[in-house]
Amino acid sequence: MRIYLPTTLALLAEQHAAGAVLVPDGAVVAEDDSEDAEYAALMTAADASAVQLAGAGRRVVVVADLAAEPAVGAAVPWREVVAVHADVEDRPAGADPDEDLAWFATQEVPDLF
Template identity: 65%
Template sequence: MTRVYLPTTLDRLRDAWSAGAVPVPDADAVVVAEGEDEESEYAALMTAADVSAELLAGPGRRVVVVAEVADPTAGHPVPLKRVLAVHADAADRPADADPDDDLAWYATQEVPDLLG
């Protein structure tokens, strides 16, 4: 299994959670850490957060879904049972916010509260 970081938005995550799977619209949007060390995983998370910010096209919350998949290049929807956690900004942020701001961590059972 490979750990992937999937950039998204709250609206897209809400739709995905209702559908039971997180879509992977573009294989190029899937971020994979270069290694299994903490620094590589953090770099992958922040790269996915940058892509999430681009998806927002304005103020909002960056969202990154962390999941484990068999083939990160397949482009298939990721079933919720493969989701390990979700990272998101704690609040809406202006478009000119610092791109290096950390994201909050949400366990899968906390995602409905995040989406609420």
Template identity: 65%
Template structure:
């Protein structure tokens, strides 16, 4: 199952140091396997990430393929979506996120 997990740069750093995403419980599952369904889950997670920020910053969405909602090892992370730079509080919520490979997580931090 693919899950889109909202995060912040701080949370991503904690998860990267721990070698696992703490939980996917707050993540968003696409309603189907279509591109539209995946995009809807991504943008819902991006909105949740913006709420976690409580101010300017970068929205982060960690994408995992897993069968569990428990602690997910980094090897199950398939990608990270993130704003390419800090965004103001009043930024357009529909602005797309950049795609980053798992190997690029240290660069995001």
């Protein structure tokens, strides 16, 4: 199952250092493995990330492949993370919510900080 975890850059930096990502309220599971379902889940999680920002900043979504849906607050080990999607620069509050996010491989995540 692919799960999309909305977060912020500050939280991502902390969780990356800790080796696990905490499942936030607002995590999204794709309805199926289709590209459309995965894109819809990504953009829903991006909206949740924008809410976490509560203003200007960069939306961030961590993507993980898991055997079962985790509970809110559960730790997802970094080895389960398959990618991170993020804005390439800070966005003003109220920016277009349909703007796509950039894809980052897990080894590129430290470059985001």
